[in-house]
Amino acid sequence: MKSDIKIKVCMGTGGIAAGGADVMNAFNKELKEAGIDASVEKFCSMHKVGCRGLCAKDVLVDVIINGKKTIYQYTKPDMVSKIVNEHLIMGEPVAEWVAGEDYYNFHEKQTKVVLSDCGNIDPEDINAYIAVGGYEALKKVLTSLTPEETIAIIKKSGLRGRGGAGFPTGLKWEICRKVVSSGDSPRQESDQKYIICNADEGDPGAFMDRAVIEGNPHSVIEGMIIGAYAIGATKGYVYIRAEYPLAVERLRKALTQAREKKLLGKNILNAELNFDIKVKLGAGAFVCGEETALIVSIEGQRGMPRAKPPFPVHSGLWGKPTVINNVETLANIPYIIRKGADWFSSFGTEKSKGTKVFALTGKVKNTGLIEVPMGILLKEIIYDIGGGIDKGRALKAVQTGGPSGGCIPAELVDINVDYESLAKVGSIVGSGGMVVLDETDCMVSIAKFFLEFTQAESCGKCVPCRIGTKRLLEILDRITRGKGKDGDLELLENLGNDIKAASLCGLGQTAPNPVLSTLKYFRHEYEAHIKDLKCPAGVCNDLIEYSILEEFCKGCGACIRVCPSGAITGEKKKLHKITTAMCIKCGACFDVCKFDAVKKG
Amino acid sequence: MLEVSPEIEKTLDGILNKYISDEGNVISLLQDIQDAFGYIPEKTVDWFSRKLDIPESRFFGVITFYAQFHLKPRGKNLITACCGTACHVKGSDRLISALFRELNIPEGENTTKDGQFTAEKVACVGACSIAPVIIINKKVYGEMNISKLLKHIKVKHEE
Incomplete structure (x- = not known):
């Protein structure tokens, strides 16, 4: 029997850091040695894919034999040989390494729109995106819809900007579209318009945009082309952080491939649409995520915001009408066009439609990238998807929206996660960072x-x-x-x-x-x-002291070795002691002690 | 006027041509200089200021605004500590102080005296799910702790 084998290795930033490239090489080597790569009976292909969310269990590897998928977690290069021999050759998955309940719980309450192809297709191959329906939306728009009809669909879908402010995307496009005809631009008639993709994801604790660009850059490009058609722009920019080298590389590759397929350039798909995209690298200023600052930064100046109005839709880049959309917003567009506004607005709440991608991090068990319908309960995210608090500690708060957001205390964990509900408790959805804090956080x-x-x-x-x-x-x-x-x-x-x-x-x-x-x-x-001059969580250095608990100390000497100031003394197998006057409170002893014998507080 | 060698002049000419053909963007120009030299030598700013008739203050205004630009040479090995929210709650502060202490970097500086190491902080590299994160010469290491970090530094010292 001829079998079809597909191996997918997670190669996002998280996957690579966990050793994804080594795992991939190991597979290539083992497949060669086993003769599978040259075998006629077994058609085998290797794919690198973007982030599939559960970075905490990287390296994740999918082995798909004749459509039957097995997922391996925590894969290391030295495990590959066994997987190839037992699973690929003998047909028996290596049960002990197969992802368990956690993996399925993590995905069960998620609804994937933007991330539906992320982690499934090779982000460096445009044909992989086309094979799952990519660029169909663009074709549909160019062959059967006017710009106004396109805008009407986006308006109807209820999509709101995913960068933080939540402004309705269709409305933004419509205003920009109309600038020429109504002549209400402060600079009057405009021959040139721009669309900018804001990928200057600077919020500490957020990495949705990075993951989308690393995992499915073409969805963003397709969204931009559709946006350009809708508003009448001929030039586009992606303003992306230089701190994301892998995303920049994949985006550039994707743009080159799109140009080769005539999806960018003159007369796109033989229609009367001329549009191309340039990549602009940010230079490390958080404020450049603010749209007016982003514009002057593209123009090559210090990225300082200005007062609004005029808004960029009237007077943006080089004084021309400009639409600025966030990465996730744009990545939603192709799916909305393909599947319809009603399909999209069937997710979410009355005022917050669709899904939202969050970067779930901090003290939960399953950290990673998640996509949930708007309106989901916060506790579902933390306990069902996130698997609860790590190390059996108690939840203290959830920080959303990064430096612009707030902390939601544990007692409000029953609230819905959408623009309105979070605003009511003093936080925001923001760009989608969600950091879970436990009782040890001050x-x-x-x-x-x-x-x-x-x-x-x-x-x-x-x-x-x-x-x-x-x-x-x-x-x-x-x-x-x-x-x-x-x-x-x-x-x-x-x-x-x-x-x-x-x-x-x-x-x-x-x-x-x-x-x-x-x-x-x-x-x-x-x-x-x-x-009381106390830090209840034991974090603030000036308010705590380190000491060694007699009942737990085994006298192993580990703390003595790491102490940089020589403040710990003691003989082997006897109780150690910290001289408080010499202690610089670096916490090295606390981190290194295997017996929880170092006390903070 | 600061002199530049013919060799450097050739590099600068290349950057100048790109600048002229590509929208004339000061930030891209500075990024190109930094790519070529590893930092932005003051004399190159002087050179471009004269060629383009743009006051030096405009260049320095941009250089000092953006965190990415450096006016001093950088160490052979670059160690970047992420201090994003997720890394912060997982103890990046202690990692960072251990890093600066181990490398014996003078107060207010970020490069060792022998030019072997530069240590710096970055707001967030977006690898929050494997926090805390340290980047050593562009390679990302997740779930870092002090003893792992010290081992990495030791290896780099011996290279």
Whole structure:
């Protein structure tokens, strides 16, 4: 019997870091030695695929024999030989390495639209995308729909911008489309329009855009071409972070392949559409994710935002009408066109349609990339998909929306995850970072962490943001050092609200959110730092001491060896001791002790 | 006026031609300089300023705005510590202080005196699910801890 074997190895940034390339090489070598690669009876092909979400269990490998899929987790190169011999040759999967219940639980409550082909197709091969229906949407648009009809479909679908603000995408396109005909542009008649893909994913704790571009770059390109047709743009840019080298490489490859297939360039698919895309590398400034700052950065200047209006749809890149869409927004477009607006709007809630991709990280068991219908319960994400809190600890809070978002406390874990519900509790959906915090995380320290970030990334143009964030950070810093004063919390609140009200752009307007939301729900923790000089979670260095617990210490000497300041003494097999005066609180002993004998607090 | 050698001039000419044919973008120009030299030598800014009749202040304005640009030479080995949210809650702070301590990098600097190592922090590399993350010479290492990190540094020292 002739069998058809497909092997898919996860080669996203996570997969490669876990050794994906070595696993792939091992397969190639073993297949050659086993003679499978040259066999007529066994048609075998290897594919590298993008992220399929569950990065915590990388390297994930799919072995598909005659359509029957087996998934291996934690694959290492030295496991490959056994998989080839027992599974590929003998037909018996290696049961002990096959992904278990966790893998299926992780996927069960997810609904994949944007990620439906991610992790399934080879991102470096345009034909793989075409084979699963790629560029069908573009064909449909060019042959049977006018730009207005295309916009109408997107409007009807209810798609809202996935970059954070949640502005309706169809409406944005429509406004830009109409700029020429109605002549309401401040710069009047416009012969040139632009569409920009915002891939400057700077939120710490978010990697959806990276994964989409690494896993299925053509979906973004197709979305951009359709957008260009709808608004009448002939030039497009992808503004992408230079910190994502693999995504940049795959995007460039995809663009070259699209040009070869006449999907970019002049007379795309023989229609009257001329459009091409350029890649612009960001240079490491978070504020450039703000659209007006992004525009001036493409123009080659310091990326400082300006006041709106005029909005970019009226006066954007080089003063021309410009639509800026986020990666995930654009990647949704081909699927909406192919499957219809009604199909898309059947997911989600009344005001938040469709699905959203989140980067689920922090203290959950199954960290990774997930896509869920809008309106899903937060606890379903954490306990069903995420598998609950790691190490059996208790959930403390969920941070969403990165430095612009807030912390949702454990007692609100029953809320729905959509634009409106999260806004109501003082957080945001944002770009989709979701960091789970447990009882060992200090909320004051988390707020300080985000403020350090926004303060450093503030471009300095407007005073409330430049000076306000600095003052906020100073207050937080002294609280974490045990030097907080009476009235500090009120000061944080007043100042935070002023910064929100008076800042020029989204960065400043949202920068106080992490502070304000933690103050709202975890005020007692702030108070413990100020009044009792204690950090309840045992994180803030100035408020804790390290000591060794007599009942657990085995006298193994591991802590003595790692201590950089020589603060730990003791003989082998006897109780060790930390000299507090010499301790620099680096935590090395805490990390290295296998017996939990080092106490923090 | 700072002199540049004919060899360097040839590289700069290439970058200049690309700049002229490609929309005249200062950021791309600086990215090209940094690709060629590993950092942005001041004399190259001086050279372009004269060629293009753009004040040096505009170049320095852009260079100092963006975190990616460096005005000082970098070490042979580049160790980047991610301090994104996920890495932060998984203890990247302790990793970072161990890194700077081990390499004995002077306060306020990021490169060792012998030019062997540059250590720096990056906001987020988007590999949050394998936090904490360290990147050594462009290779991403996940689930890092202090002892693994020290081993990597030792290996690089011996190379």
